[in-house]
Amino acid sequence: MGGHIKFGTDGWRAIIAEDYTFDNVRICAQGLASYLLDTTGADANAVVGYDTRFGSEDFAAATAEVLAANGIHTYLCTSAAPTPVVSHAVVDRKTHAGVVITASHNPGQWNGFKIKGPDGSSAAVEVVAEVEKEIATLVNGGAEVNRMYLEDAVGKGLVTMYDPAPAYKAQLRRLVDVEAIKEMDMTVAVDSMYGAGSGYLADMLKGGTIRVDEIHGERNPLFPGIRPEPIGPNLATLFDRVRETGAAVGVATDGDADRVGLVDENGEFLNQHQVFALLCHYLLSVRNERGDIIRSVTTTEMISLLGEHYDVPVMVTRVGFKYIAPPMLQRNALIGGEESGGYGFRGHIPERDGVLAALYFLDFMRQTGKTPSQLLWDLYALVGEHYYDRADVELRPDDRARVEAALKGLNPSHVGSAPVKEVDLTDGVRLVLEDGAWVLYRLSGTEPLLRIYSEAESTDRVWQLIREGGKLLNVEV
Numbered sequence: 001m002g003g004h005i006k007f008g009t010d011g012w013r014a015i016i017a018e019d020y021t022f023d024n025v026r027i028c029a030q031g032l033a034s035y036l037l038d039t040t041g042a043d044a045n046a047v048v049g050y051d052t053r054f055g056s057e058d059f060a061a062a063t064a065e066v067l068a069a070n071g072i073h074t075y076l077c078t079s080a081a082p083t084p085v086v087s088h089a090v091v092d093r094k095t096h097a098g099v100v101i102t103a104s105h106n107p108g109q110w111n112g113f114k115i116k117g118p119d120g121s122s123a124a125v126e127v128v129a130e131v132e133k134e135i136a137t138l139v140n141g142g143a144e145v146n147r148m149y150l151e152d153a154v155g156k157g158l159v160t161m162y163d164p165a166p167a168y169k170a171q172l173r174r175l176v177d178v179e180a181i182k183e184m185d186m187t188v189a190v191d192s193m194y195g196a197g198s199g200y201l202a203d204m205l206k207g208g209t210i211r212v213d214e215i216h217g218e219r220n221p222l223f224p225g226i227r228p229e230p231i232g233p234n235l236a237t238l239f240d241r242v243r244e245t246g247a248a249v250g251v252a253t254d255g256d257a258d259r260v261g262l263v264d265e266n267g268e269f270l271n272q273h274q275v276f277a278l279l280c281h282y283l284l285s286v287r288n289e290r291g292d293i294i295r296s297v298t299t300t301e302m303i304s305l306l307g308e309h310y311d312v313p314v315m316v317t318r319v320g321f322k323y324i325a326p327p328m329l330q331r332n333a334l335i336g337g338e339e340s341g342g343y344g345f346r347g348h349i350p351e352r353d354g355v356l357a358a359l360y361f362l363d364f365m366r367q368t369g370k371t372p373s374q375l376l377w378d379l380y381a382l383v384g385e386h387y388y389d390r391a392d393v394e395l396r397p398d399d400r401a402r403v404e405a406a407l408k409g410l411n412p413s414h415v416g417s418a419p420v421k422e423v424d425l426t427d428g429v430r431l432v433l434e435d436g437a438w439v440l441y442r443l444s445g446t447e448p449l450l451r452i453y454s455e456a457e458s459t460d461r462v463w464q465l466i467r468e469g470g471k472l473l474n475v476e477v
Contacts, residue, residue: 005135007128010322011114013103016054020111025059025101028113029066030145031134032097035127036072040096047093049077049086049164050101051196051256053111054221056080060101061150063113068153069146075162076150080219082196082257084353087120088171089164091349097123102196102256105229105340108222120349121325169204175347176359182208184366186248189263190214191238193228194221197257200355213245223255230254230261230341230354232269243267249365249372253354259341260354262361264372272341273300273388273455274376279343279357281379282364283334284310291334291346294324297426298339298440298453305383318427319442325350339453387459391466391477393450399475400443403450406473407441415439416468431469437461439469450475 004019005012005028012028014020036044046067050060057080064076075093077086083100090098098116106112115123115131123131137143153159172178182205192198194216202212215237216226227234230252242250242263250263262270270278277300283289284306292313295303307314312334317323321344324336328350337343342352345360364375380386395403407429412420415431424430428442428451437456444451450473454465470477 005132005139007115007132010104010122010320011100011112013106013110013112015109016111022059022062025062025113026066026145026147027135027138028131029063029099030070030138030143031131032099032115033067033070033072033146034134034143035131036096037070042071044071045073045075045093045095047075047077047086047089047095047098047116047162047164048101049081049083049089049098051083052080052194052198052219052221053101053103053108053255056101056111059111060099063099063101064159065148065150065153066145068158069148071158073157074153074159076159078161078163080196081164082200082253082355083114084258084349084351084355085164085168087116087349087351088168089162090116090118091120092164092167093162100256104256105227105254105259107227116351119329121329121351122322124326125322171348172204172356172359175345175356176363178204178359179208181205181359181362181366182210184208184210184362187211187213187245188362189238189241189245189247189250190217191230191235191241191250191252192217193226193230193234193252193254194219194223195228195253195255195257197253197355200257201251201358204359213241213247215241228255230259232271235261235263235269238263239267239269249362251358251361253358254341257354258352260343260357261341262358262372264376266373268373270372270376271388272339273302273386274379275341275357275361276300276337276343277302277306277379277383278364278375279337279360280306280335281375281382282360284312286364286367289334289346292327292331294327294331294333294336296320296324296338297424297428297430298442299337300386300388300455301436301438302379302383302386303337309382316426321352385457386455387457387462388453388455389459389462389466390451390453391470393452393470393475393477395448395450395475397448400448403473403475404443407443410441410472412472415465415472418465437465439465441469441473452477
């Protein structure tokens with residue numbers, strides 16, 4: 001019990017009924033409770049939310065029972081809620097922490113335990129390290145898990161049942177003109193992927209002339225036929241729906257709605273890099289806002305080119321929103337984004353929000369009167385055409401050490417026939433070519449994979465560079 005609890009990039013995730021059990025969830029809750037009591041004292045409080053996965057509401061209740069038994073006042077969400085909604089509740093309720101029971105975009109047999117800091121962002125690396133120490137003490141028998149029945153905790157005022165949606169929706173209405181978007185005469189196809197974002201866009205946009213056509217909006221913890229990650233290979237049904245209904249745009253949110261995927265009016269996928277650049281362009285050109293932009297090293301160079309055009313600083317970080325959120329706060333950054341389709345915005349929470357990102361994109365269409373494909377070509381006219389892809393190369397156990405050693409000394413003069421201008425070690429090894437294209441290598445920390453990323457001026461060149469990049473390490477793509 002508890003031996004496999006290890007927090008990764010954004011929380012602990014495991015397969016339900018294997019490592020993800022009530023006992024282990026309670027150990028995580030007690031670890032967090034002990035940390036909060038050590039650092040904040042007897043007045044500690046927290047928000048607990050959950051997604052639509054199997055048993056999520058019960059795992060959330062178990063978490064609240066442990067926190068309450070430790071004297072921590074807990075706001076327990078009354079229904080499934082997106083991660084950004086729970087993050088906003090942490091700020092709105094002014095609590096010391098939050099917990100979200102979710103495995104985000106993982107397949108249905110997984111669940112997870114995300115910890116949020118008092119600003120609504122993912123808990124800082126040092127905080128997670130302290131919680132893991134408390135968990136290790138519990139696993140080794142050096143402490144016990146405190147428990148209290150939920151009914152008793154509610155009766156004693158230690159748990160408050162709380163609906164975070166109204167305050168969150170009011171916040172979004174302050175950030176974007178939802179009333180104006182509602183009066184657009186068009187259809188928006190929405191794929192909620194059976195996730196916690198179900199109904200959010202439809203509810204916010206009802207009552208006007210805009211029509212929201214939602215699919216996969218019911219709860220189904222099996223996520224039948226899909227993986228709840230809003231990327232091209234998972235959105236065939238949405239592509240067809242856009243084409244069949246003549247929708248002006250398609251929107252998809254992942255299992256906990258902190259990521260967004262967009263489909264243009266032709267039923268073609270807009271990849272995460274295009275969407276990130278388009279959202280930056282909207283904030284800079286339509287809203288005429290200025291401020292730093294924070295991007296991870298695996299995102300498109302279009303962001304840096306927009307920064308040069310609009311004279312705003314662009315900071316490049318390691319991969320993971322936990323590296324993006326701190327500089328967003330420190331610099332009051334305009335926007336932060338990562339390769340996975342998660343984008344955070346100034347004036348909100350320093351966390352990804354798929355629902356707000358979708359509303360901003362709809363407002364981009366409203367204020368310009370242009371289709372998604374027209375907006376993309378406007379962007380390309382400014383920064384040039386950019387295409388991107390990634391190959392995940394499975395490594396045998398004896399290959400990993402060899403590849404890892406090769407990466408440490410990798411400093412080639414060329415990738416294929418293209419001269420290398422710079423070797424960037426921000427995260428992994430990125431080879432920046434003289435013509436602006438690039439190849440990036442990263443070893444997965446959790447799987448036997450070498451990821452090779454590339455961006456160039458055409459899809460063919462992207463895959464040429466990925467294959468040539470593989471040859472430099474003697475791996476076949």
